[in-house]
Amino acid sequence: MDERELRELTGRVKAGSLSRRRFVQTMLGLGLTAPMAAEMLATAGVARAETKWSFNPTKRGGGGLLKTLWWQAPTLLNPHFATGTKDQDASRIFYEPLGSYDPDGNLVPMLAAEVPSLQNGQVAKDGTSVTWRLKKNVVWHDGKPFTADDVIFNWEYVMDPATAATTQGSYRDIERIDTLDSHTVKIVFKKPTPFWAAPFCGTEMIIPKHLFQAYKGDKSREAPTNLKPVGTGPFRFVDFKPGDIVRGELNPSYHVPNRPFFDAIEMKGGGDAVSAARAVIQTGEYDYAWNIQVEDEALKRMEQGGKGRADIVASGNIEHIGLNTTDPWTEVDGERSSMKTAHPFLTDPAVRQALNLLVDRGSVQDQIYGRTGIATANFLNAPSRFVSTNTRWEFSVDRANAILDGAGWKRGGDGIRTKDGKKLRLVYQTSINPLRQKTQQVVKQACTKAGIDVELKSVTPSVYFSSDPANPDTYAHFYADIQMYTTTMTRPDPQRFMDQFTSWEIASKENKWALTNITRWRNAEYDRAWKAAETEMDPLKRAALFVKMNDLAIQHVVVIPVVFRPWVQVISLKLRDAVKSGWDSDFWALAYWSRHA
Amino acid sequence: MPALLGISVVLFTVLALAPGDPFEELATNPNVPPEVRQNLRAKFGLDDPLPVRYARWFTSMLRGDWGFSFVSRVDVNTLILQRLPVTLVVLGSAQLLAIMIAVPIGTYSALRPYSLFDQLATTLAFIGFSLPTFFTGLLFILLFSIYLDWLPFIFRADIGAIGWRWYWEHLRQSIMPVAVLGLFQAAAMTRFMRAAVLDVIRLDYVNTARAKGLPEKTTLVKHVVRNALIPVVTLVALQIPNIFGGAIVTEQIFRVPGIGSLLISSILANDTPVVMAVTFVYSVLVVVSNLVADLLYGWLDPRISYR
Numbered sequence: 001m002d003e004r005e006l007r008e009l010t011g012r013v014k015a016g017s018l019s020r021r022r023f024v025q026t027m028l029g030l031g032l033t034a035p036m037a038a039e040m041l042a043t044a045g046v047a048r049a050e051t052k053w054s055f056n057p058t059k060r061g062g063g064g065l066l067k068t069l070w071w072q073a074p075t076l077l078n079p080h081f082a083t084g085t086k087d088q089d090a091s092r093i094f095y096e097p098l099g100s101y102d103p104d105g106n107l108v109p110m111l112a113a114e115v116p117s118l119q120n121g122q123v124a125k126d127g128t129s130v131t132w133r134l135k136k137n138v139v140w141h142d143g144k145p146f147t148a149d150d151v152i153f154n155w156e157y158v159m160d161p162a163t164a165a166t167t168q169g170s171y172r173d174i175e176r177i178d179t180l181d182s183h184t185v186k187i188v189f190k191k192p193t194p195f196w197a198a199p200f201c202g203t204e205m206i207i208p209k210h211l212f213q214a215y216k217g218d219k220s221r222e223a224p225t226n227l228k229p230v231g232t233g234p235f236r237f238v239d240f241k242p243g244d245i246v247r248g249e250l251n252p253s254y255h256v257p258n259r260p261f262f263d264a265i266e267m268k269g270g271g272d273a274v275s276a277a278r279a280v281i282q283t284g285e286y287d288y289a290w291n292i293q294v295e296d297e298a299l300k301r302m303e304q305g306g307k308g309r310a311d312i313v314a315s316g317n318i319e320h321i322g323l324n325t326t327d328p329w330t331e332v333d334g335e336r337s338s339m340k341t342a343h344p345f346l347t348d349p350a351v352r353q354a355l356n357l358l359v360d361r362g363s364v365q366d367q368i369y370g371r372t373g374i375a376t377a378n379f380l381n382a383p384s385r386f387v388s389t390n391t392r393w394e395f396s397v398d399r400a401n402a403i404l405d406g407a408g409w410k411r412g413g414d415g416i417r418t419k420d421g422k423k424l425r426l427v428y429q430t431s432i433n434p435l436r437q438k439t440q441q442v443v444k445q446a447c448t449k450a451g452i453d454v455e456l457k458s459v460t461p462s463v464y465f466s467s468d469p470a471n472p473d474t475y476a477h478f479y480a481d482i483q484m485y486t487t488t489m490t491r492p493d494p495q496r497f498m499d500q501f502t503s504w505e506i507a508s509k510e511n512k513w514a515l516t517n518i519t520r521w522r523n524a525e526y527d528r529a530w531k532a533a534e535t536e537m538d539p540l541k542r543a544a545l546f547v548k549m550n551d552l553a554i555q556h557v558v559v560i561p562v563v564f565r566p567w568v569q570v571i572s573l574k575l576r577d578a579v580k581s582g583w584d585s586d587f588w589a590l591a592y593w594s595r596h597a
Numbered sequence: 598m599p600a601l602l603g604i605s606v607v608l609f610t611v612l613a614l615a616p617g618d619p620f621e622e623l624a625t626n627p628n629v630p631p632e633v634r635q636n637l638r639a640k641f642g643l644d645d646p647l648p649v650r651y652a653r654w655f656t657s658m659l660r661g662d663w664g665f666s667f668v669s670r671v672d673v674n675t676l677i678l679q680r681l682p683v684t685l686v687v688l689g690s691a692q693l694l695a696i697m698i699a700v701p702i703g704t705y706s707a708l709r710p711y712s713l714f715d716q717l718a719t720t721l722a723f724i725g726f727s728l729p730t731f732f733t734g735l736l737f738i739l740l741f742s743i744y745l746d747w748l749p750f751i752f753r754a755d756i757g758a759i760g761w762r763w764y765w766e767h768l769r770q771s772i773m774p775v776a777v778l779g780l781f782q783a784a785a786m787t788r789f790m791r792a793a794v795l796d797v798i799r800l801d802y803v804n805t806a807r808a809k810g811l812p813e814k815t816t817l818v819k820h821v822v823r824n825a826l827i828p829v830v831t832l833v834a835l836q837i838p839n840i841f842g843g844a845i846v847t848e849q850i851f852r853v854p855g856i857g858s859l860l861i862s863s864i865l866a867n868d869t870p871v872v873m874a875v876t877f878v879y880s881v882l883v884v885v886s887n888l889v890a891d892l893l894y895g896w897l898d899p900r901i902s903y904r
Contacts (some may be wrong), residue, residue, distance in 0.1 A: 069751070073862065084618060164640045166620075169630045203757040230756045239755055242669040243862050244854035247755065268751060270862065271852045273736070279751055282743050286751070462865075467618065467634065514631035587661065597688050 003544035010044035010540065014445050020046070022102055025314075030547050033316060034105025035197075035492035035583055039539045042117055053260070053577050055594040063261040063595055069289040071276045073243045073269020078226045079205040080165040085585070088203045088291065090246045090267055095205035095364050096143070098132055098151075099197065101492050101583035103313065107197060111135055111146065111206060111232060113183075116196070118537075127192035127537040132200070138255045140208045141230045141237070151200065153209035162217035164521040169496075170198045192535040193328075194542055195493035202492060202584045207231070217336045234260040234591035254591065274298065280570045281306035287572040287595065290586055296370025296586055299568075308572045312371055315585045316489030316497070317565040319373065321359065321428075321443075321482050323352060323520045323557060327404060328479045329425070335509035336472070336479050339520060343417040344422050346481060350407030351424070352557035354400040355482070358446040359560050361393050367548035368438045373563035375518040401451045409451070417451040429457040429473075429480040431464040438485060439562065469512040476513035478520075486565055492583045494546055495534060502530050521558045533537040601880055605658075608876055609651050611781040612869050618643060619667035619867050641667055654873065664870035668863070673874045677856060681878070684855030685773055687842055692833070693787055694779030699829075702783075703790025704822055707798060710791075717785060725784025730843040734777045741773060748773055752853040774851045777799055778843055782836065789832050793825035827897050834890030838883050 009026070012018040020041065028038035074090030075083075082088045098112040113133040116122030122131040138146040155174055158165040173193055178186040187199065200206060211230055215223035216495065229237050235248030246267040250260060263411045268286070276289040277299065284307035292299070292310065299310050327341035345351050361375035373391065379581045409417035409424060417424045428443065430436045438459060444454040456482060459473045464485075472479050489497045501504050504527075505517040526549055533545040553559065569580050580586050619641075620634045638644050642653065657664060663673040706715040742750040749770050756766045797803065798821055806816045845857035852858070856875050863871035894901050 075666070075866075076671070078670075081670055097652070098858070142800075161636060162640075164637050166633055166637070168633050199708060221665065226670060241754065241854055242666070242671055242676060242753060243859060244680075266753070267752060268852065269851065270858055271751070275850075278738075281752070283746060285742075285749050462615075467620075511631070514635070 002547075003541050006040070006043070006540050006547075010040055010046065013041060013043055014046050021104065027543070028314060028316070030543075030550060032543055032546055033489065033492050033494050033583065034103070035101055036105070036108065036494065036539065036546075038105040038107070038544060041544055041558070042119065046210045051108060051589070053592050055576050055596075057258050057261055060252065060254070060258055060260070061263050061337070064263055066262040066265045066288075066593065066595070067219060067286045068267045069276045069279055069286045070267060070269045071271050071273045071290070074246055074267065075242045076226060077229045077237075077246070078207065078565055079203070080154075080167045081206065081220075081226070082164070082203075085291075086269065089585050089587050090240075091205055092203075092228065092233070092266065092585040093235050093246065093248050093590065094229040094233045094237055094263060095200060095207060096231065096233050097205050098134070098200040099202075100585075101202055101581050103579055103583075105492065105583055107201065109135070111138060113558050123196055123580055125537070127189070127194055127196070127535065129186055129188045130196040131180070131184065131186045134185070134373065135255060136183055138232050139253055139278040140210075140232055141251060142208075142211075143253075144210055146206075146208075146232055147182050148185045149302065150206055150209045151185050152177045152179065153213060153329075153426070154206050155199065156440060157207070157212060157216050157220075160217045163428055165220075167204060169189070169580050170204050189285075190553045191195045192537060194533075194535070194537055194539070195495060197492065204586075205231075235265050235288045238264070256591055259591040261592075265590070277302060277310075277551075277570045280572055281308035281310075284308070284572060286390070287575050288578055288586075289570045292568045292570050293372075294568075296372050299570075300370075307574075310371070311569045311571045311578075311580065313567040313569070313580045315565065315567050317567075318376070319439075319486045319491075319562045319565055320482065321355075321484045321560040321562060322478070323355065323482050323559065324478055324480065324519060325522075325558075326520045328481060337477065337520065339506060339508060345419070345424060348405050349556070350409070354403045354450060354452075355447075356557050356560050357396050357400040357403070357453070358443065358450055359393075359395055360395040360446055360564060361444050361562055362395060364439050364444055365563055368435055368442075369555040369563055369565075371566075372568055373435075373565055376561050380415070386573070395446070397446055397449045400446075404450065411451050415448075415451055416453045418464075424452045424584075425591055426452060426481040427457055427543050428482050428484070429459060429464075430484040431461040431475075433460045438483065467512075467514065469509075474513065476507045476518055478507070478518050485561070495530075498533075498546065500528060501549070501558060503527050506510055520557065521553075521555070521560050523552055526552045598896060601877070604876065604880060605655070605873065606651070608873060609654065609869070610647065612867070612872060613647050615867065619869075622741045640654065643667075644810050653760055654870070663874045665752070666868050666871045668866045668868045669712075669872075673870050676859065676871060677878060678875055680854055680856045680859050682859060683853060686772065686849070686854060687848075687855060688778070688840055690771065690775045691778035691782060691844075692840065695782035696758045698779070698783040699786035699827075700822070703787045704825075706787070706793050707794035708817075710795065715791075718791075722784045722787045726788075728781075729846075730777050730781050731850060732848045732897070733781065734773070734847055737777060738850070750893055752851045754854045774847050774853055776841065777847055781843060782840060785836070786829065786832065790825065790829055793822060793828050796824045798819050814851070823897060827894065830890050830893050832895065834887050837886040838879075841879055841882065 013020055013023045018463055024034050024037045028034060047125045070086050072086040074086045076087055077091050079088060079091040079095055096110045098110060099107040099115055100110050102108050109115050111134060113135050116130050116132060140146060155177055157163055158171045160169050173189050175188045175190045180186055194405055208230055210330040211225045212223055227240055233309050234251055234254050238249050240246050248265045250263050273292050273294050277292045277294055277296050279286045280289045281302045284508060303309055303336060323346050324337060324343055325345050326337045326339060328337045332338040332340045365373055365375040393529050404417055412418045428440060430440060442458045444456060447454045463471060464475055466474055468474060475483060475485055500516040502517060503522040505515045506520050507513045507515045507518055529545045529549045533542050536542040545576045567580055569579050576596060576597045578593045581588050621635050642650060665672045666676060674697055702718050706718045709715055738750045741748045756763055758766055773839050806820050845860060848855045848857035849861055856878060860875040
C-alpha cells in the first residue's frame with residue numbers, strides 16, 4: 001500500500017463507494033490509528049462525521065445517580081499526576097481537554113470552539129504551529145472564566161521538572177504559546193509536528209491557573225485542589241477517598257446546554273473484574289464497569305438473561321511474540337542480549353518465517369480468547385492483503401517444515417533440527433496468566449511437530465513488567481529467545497508506538513533497559529521512514545510511511561502478532577450513549593450519557 | 598517498642614527487595630518517556646540506598662510525620678484516618694455479633710450437653726471455623742446478592758442519603774461483611790464458651806449458690822457466666838490479629854474501604870510509606886486490644902489487680 005493507493009481509497013470514501021467506518025477499520029488493520037484515518041479523510045475533503053446521540057434532552061438533569069465501577073481504584077484527581085487510566089478517568093469527570101477523540105478517531109471540540117485543521121488554516125502549512133480558538137462561555141466550577149491563560153499555565157506547570165508531572169511527554173515539543181486574544185492561543189512547536197493534537201487533547205486535560213499557580217514545582221503536592229478538583233466538566237466535585245470512591249454532582253453551569261442528564265455520579269474503585277461484571281450484569285447494582293478482563297465464557301454465561309451486556313470496542317492492543325535478534329545466552333560487558341552479539345539462529349530468515357507459520361492464531365482465538373482476542377496478522381500487515389478486511393494469516397506445519405528443510409536445517413536423532421552444530425532450541429517466556437500459558441502450549445505443540453524444541457518459561461507479572469534494572473527476568477531485558485506480551489496503543493498517533501523498532505530506542509544496560517526497542521532489531525530503511533514520518537505534514541504521505549514501516553517489520557518477522565485485545569466494558573442494558581473510545585478516556589462523552597426507564 | 602522497631606526494619610527491607618516501583622504503570626505506557634519515570638524516582642528518593650531510605654523514614658516517623666503516598670501524593674495519615682473508622686466499625690460489629698451469638702449458645706449448650714441443640718450447635722461451629730472467610734464471603738455474595746438479590750455486595754462508605762435511609766442502606770450493606778467475619782469468630786468462640794461453662798458449672802460454689810436458693814437466672818449470670826468469661830476474654834484478645842487478617846480479605850471481597858483494602862492496594866502498587874504505616878497501625882491495634890483484655894480481667898475477676 002503506497003500513497004497513491006491510499007489516495008484512491010480516500011477518494012472512494014468521498015465518492016461514497018466505501019463506507020467511512022470500513023475505511024477506518026482498514027487503516028486500523030494497517031497498524032494506523034483511527035484518529036490518523038480521520039485526519040486522512042479530512043484532508044481528502046470528506047466532511048467529519050458528527051457524533052450522533054440517541055437521546056437529546058430539553059433540560060439538564062433528572063437522571064438520578066449514575067453508578068460506575070472501576071476495579072482499579074483512582075488514587076488521585078490531578079490529571080497531570082495520573083499514573084494510569086483509572087486516574088485519568090476519574091479526573092475526566094471534572095476536567096476537560098480542548099478536544100476529545102470519538103470511537104472513530106474524530107477530534108471532537110470540548111473546550112475548543114472548533115477543531116483546528118489545515119483546511120481552516122488553524123494548523124500551519126509547515127506544521128510548526130497550531131491555533132486553538134477556545135469556547136467563550138466556559139466557567140470553572142467556582143465561577144471564574146476559562147481563558148487562554150489557563151491553557152498556557154498547564155504547559156508551564158507540566159514542564160517544570162519539580163512538578164513531577166507524568167504528562168510531560170505530550171508537552172515537551174512545544175517551544176512557546178502565544179496569546180492572540182483572551183480566547184485564542186497559538187502553540188508554536190520546536191519543529192514541524194504533524195501530530196499537533198498531542199498536548200491539551202484526549203487524556204491531556206486542563207487544570208485552572210488561579211487555583212494551581214501557587215503550587216507549581218516543588219509545592220505541587222500541597223495543592224488542596226489535587227484532591228478537590230475544580231474543573232469545567234459536566235460534574236462538580238462532591239467527595240473523594242483515594243483508592244475508594246469519587247463522587248460528583250451535576251454542574252448547573254455546564255457549557256453544553258441541556259447536559260448532563262444524570263444528577264450525580266459515583267465512581268467506585270477496588271475489587272476484581274469478575275465481581276465488577278456481576279454487579280452490572282447480574283445484580284444491576286451498577287450501570288457501568290471498566291476494563292473487564294474476564295474469560296469470554298464466563299462473560300457469556302453472565303450475559304444470559306442478565307441486566308447488562310459486554311461492550312467490545314476495537315483497540316490497538318496487540319498480544320504478540322517478539323523474536324530476539326541478539327544472543328540471550330552470551331554475556332558481553334555485563335549484559336546478555338547485548339547489541340554486540342547476534343542470535344545464533346533467529347537471524348536466519350527461514351527460521352523466522354517458519355515460526356510465523358507455526359503460531360495457530362485461529363485456535364488461540366477460538367479456544368482461548370473468544371470475543372476478547374481476535375486473531376490477527378495485523379500488528380503489521382502485508383500490503384497485498386490490504387483491501388481485504390479479513391485478516392489473513394496462515395498456520396501450516398507442512399510449509400514450516402518445507403522452509404526449514406530448504407534452508408538446510410536437518411532433523412537429528414532426537415527429532416530436533418540442527419545446522420552447523422546449532423540446535424533449534426528456544427526459550428519462550430511470558431508472564432504468568434492462564435490465557436498466556438494456554439497460548440504457549442498451542443505454539444509449543446506446533447513447533448515440536450516442526451522439529452523445534454521449545455522450553456516454556458513464565459514469570460510473575462509484577463517482575464516481568466517491572467522496570468527494575470537489576471532483575472534479569474523483565475520483558476525489557478529479554479533474556480530469552482522469544483517472548484509474548486501485549487503492547488498497548490493508547491495514543492491517537494502511531495509515531496511513538498512505532499519507535500519500538502527504531503535503532504536508537506534499543507533497550508540495553510546503558511539506558512537501564514528503559515527504552516522501547518525490545519527485540520533489538522535494526523534497519524536503516526525503517527529508521528529513515530520513521531524520521532520522515534515525524535515531520536511529514538501530508539496525512540496521506542505520512543500514512544504511507546507508517547504502512548511502509550509496518551511492512552518492513554512484518555517482512556522481517558520482527559514480531560509475530562497473535563491476537564488483538566479489544567477493550568471490554570460491561571454496560572447496563574438501560575444505559576444509552578455510553579460509548580467507549582479506544583483513543584480517549586472511558587468518560588470522554590460522559591455529559592451525553594443517559595438512561596432510559 | 599523494640600518489637601515494633603524490628604518489624605519495621607524487616608518490612609522495609611522486604612518491600613525494598615520486592616520487584617517493581619510505584620511508577621510501574623508508567624514504564625509500560627509508551628506515551629510516557631522514560632525520563633519522566635526516572636525523574637519521579639529521583640524526586641521521591643527511591644534511588645537512594647536502602648539504609649538511607651530507612652533512616653529517613655524512621656526519623657520522620659519519630660517526628661510524627663508518616664510520610665506521603667507515592668501513588669496518591671497525599672499524606673499517609675490522611676489516608677489512614679479516612680479509612681480507619683470503617684475498619685473499626687466493621688470489625689467492632691463483627692466482634693459484637695460474635696459475642697452475642699457465642700455467649701448464649703455456648704452457655705445453653707453447656708447446660709444441656711449432648712442434647713440435640715448441643716449437637717447441632719457443635720456441628721455448625723465446626724463448619725463455621727473450617728470455612729475460611731474468603732470462601733464464605735463469595736458464597737454469601739452468590740446466594741444473597743446474585744440468586745436472591747436481597748443485599749448489595751459492593752460497600753459504599755458514603756451513601757448519598759440522609760436520615761433513616763442512610764442508616765438502612767448502611768445496615769443492608771454491612772450485613773454480609775459483618776456476618777462473614779462475625780460468624781467465623783462466633784464459631785470458635787461458641788466452642789470455647791461451652792467448654793468454659795462446663796468447667797465452671799460443676800464447681801462447688803455453683804452448687805452452693807443453688808443450694809442457698811438463688812434463682813437459676815442469677816446463678817447462671819452472676820456466678821457461672823461471669824467466671825466462664827475470663828478464659829473467653831483471653832481468647833478474644835488473642836484472636837484479634839486473626840480478625841485483622843480475615844478483615845483484609847473480607848474488605849477486598851466486599852470492596853469495604855478500610856485499612857485492609859488500603860494495605861492490599863498499596864502492596865500491589867509498591868507504595869512503601871502506606872504499607873509501613875498500615876502495618877504499624879495494625880500492630881498498635883493488636884497491642885491496644887491486648888491491653889483492653891487485661892483491663893477486662895480486672896473487672897471480671899476482682900482477685901486480679903494491677904498495682
